[in-house]
Amino acid sequence: MTPELSTPVASTTGNDPANNATRLLTALHRRDGAATRAELTAQLDCGRSAVSYALSDLVERGLVVVDEHPQAFAVPGAASGRGRPSHLVTVAPTSPVVIAVHLRVDTLDVGAFELGGRMLRIEREAVEPSPDVEMTMRRIGRLVRMIAEEAQRPCIGVGVSLPSPVRATDGYALAPRHMNWPGVAARDLIAAQFGDATALAGIPVHVGNDANLAALAEYVHGAGRDARNMLFVTTEHVGIGGGLISGGRLFTGASGYAMEVGHTTANPGGELCRCGARGCLEAEADSRALLRAAGRPDAPATGLEYRARVVLADAASGDPAARNAADTVAARVGSGLAVLVNLLDPDRIVLGGLLARVLKLTPESLAAALHEGSFLERAVAVPVVPAQLSAPTLVGAAELALAPLLA
């Protein structure tokens, strides 16, 4: 298919929304906040004057600083050759920050991030699973205000990751996993934490699905860099989530609920899934499934993740039953991915959480199942790689809050 089937860009003012200043800022962000002017000129594919012009704007707005006498070792990759050395452009130390929130059933992470994706500070609290939504929201509000205050820099947004499909229009969390919550108007409830009196009054709050946000983070700063069509699949605890980054954008679907990959068929006629079908990916390849395959009873729901890792460690050190279980799960993952590959035609697959560990342990079983199940993979050979970031979901939440600045 010949590319570039364009449509009118949704431009509110008619003014150029993709001007060079924005593109430059985005390029800098993707390079983790530091790049030479020469690199930026090359990447933007425009004249040096245009970069000068765009940069002066960004410097004026206090977003970036230009170091005219960079040490050679400041940029590891930059080959120092002949000619005048290029100035180093970095994110300004007084540039605005965003606060990222990652809520799970048992933990609450809140961090401050600046442009470029650097984490300035992180705070983790243990939380007990509680059906009290209001209390959790207040807790989030308190922690966000604290982190924002400590940052001592202007705060332009809050990004929140939730273990739930999230509606695009209003940040409604449709079905929070394992939280014992009904659907909640998450964005409004969280925004309400920042009343008129506080320093964060009226701050924009963005909410997204955890796996989607992790996908976004891996694309921008991790193992998915520069992919044209990156498929991300991950599992933490129970259930399997995914995300697709296509043409540089997170694919959210019409409502925001897209890429619920957990119920892709990985093993026809296999385990009964809570969705009612059999052999769903998340019934065959999350930590519970791994424990079951290893013959280790999984009565307590706590510590599932840890115990799953033990199985993989045992497999690595030669335990045949554990090894077998890992192989089985890897094969199921491969089969599930095959279905997704046939539909989505990714040029890279990134696996996170437990799946990344399984991939590292037995890449062959996974690859074999993928190869067998996907005629497309046989034609184009899709690389499957483990995720790189240590806190992808939190980084993704930050990404969400930074997006308006890059648009």
Place this chain on the structure above:
Amino acid sequence: MTPELSTPVASTTGNDPANNATRLLTALHRRDGAATRAELTAQLDCGRSAVSYALSDLVERGLVVVDEHPQAFAVPGAASGRGRPSHLVTVAPTSPVVIAVHLRVDTLDVGAFELGGRMLRIEREAVEPSPDVEMTMRRIGRLVRMIAEEAQRPCIGVGVSLPSPVRATDGYALAPRHMNWPGVAARDLIAAQFGDATALAGIPVHVGNDANLAALAEYVHGAGRDARNMLFVTTEHVGIGGGLISGGRLFTGASGYAMEVGHTTANPGGELCRCGARGCLEAEADSRALLRAAGRPDAPATGLEYRARVVLADAASGDPAARNAADTVAARVGSGLAVLVNLLDPDRIVLGGLLARVLKLTPESLAAALHEGSFLERAVAVPVVPAQLSAPTLVGAAELALAPLLA
């Protein structure tokens, strides 16, 4: 998920690629080639002066004409109220055309189209299934040259629809269905038909997958208009294809091979598919499957499409076995769509070919199966509608060739 996760626009020159002239032309195209200035001003959301400026450019380039004294009845929808009546903008009668080609195993359609999607002329030839690729290519070349010559207008491109996954980079047809062909370098072979001597020397040739192109056509001119995320599924003859239009663009995946929906599981443990799996959508819901479900042997491969329609006609007039078969197929389609909906979160599903007929006949069976199989559909209710165009694939091929003009 909050929208607008932007990335730098791939802009070759740094110049604004989404200028108003382009956006205006696209808007006019989407309105089938005729609109008032006032409508265009509203749609572009910019000042009247900007439209003036953009229009003068398009008029100068000979693409559109402005009728300053339109008859009131010329635009059916335009409510004639107070105030000065708006000028009518239409595609210029001397504007360039494109030639669209639709190759199937038994027919070859070639048509000339102008901006706005109007078909100026169509020629159909019956072809015999032949493994002789070269001969078919020459046949296409001859017919295209003839139609182009007769059009008496500048021809700016050739769009070709093939029954095969098509590689985005070079128009390579990976696996032509039922053609008894190996993979062929379709774009190059067709382009070679327009040598230096001919009037079409060096004309750009664009190749795409038939179902993808039909999806594109229904989106731009048919049942998918204005959808944000349109899923299209169709079948003609044997096999099932699909396409996704997301954010106004055809989703092609990384290689161009995306949306091979035929092997989505519609009936776990069902019929053995030629891909090796069981219960694939195309093993359960193409014309062959319908005939089988109706208990009518399907020995000859010819006329499958016609005989499938007879089954549906019989079902409509009360034949219980035929009715039963239609219901079964509809349910399978619903189940297959459920898988796709969970992944892709469309806000509209358009069914073409045999599936459109099945939908019209027994919408309830299909809806029930979709509802049961997709938790997402239960949350958002996705409308399923039949396709509207009579030659969607050909229109889609034209769309492909017109795209460069709209970019």
Place this chain on the structure above:
DNA sequence: CTCATTTTGTGCAGAGGCTGTACAAATACA
């Protein structure tokens, strides 16, 4: 029939952003 009202198209001044060119600055290498 006349005039106010409404809606639309155009001309013009101006701003903003980009391009290309010429020139100056800063390095490596001979």
Place this chain on the structure above:
DNA sequence: TGTATTTGTACAGCCTCTGCACAAAATGAG
């Protein structure tokens, strides 16, 4: 020390969009 090479900046100019003022073309009330 001088040349080649690469990079940043200043400046003139162009293209596109905006906003305003004004003219044009219809409706409808009196």
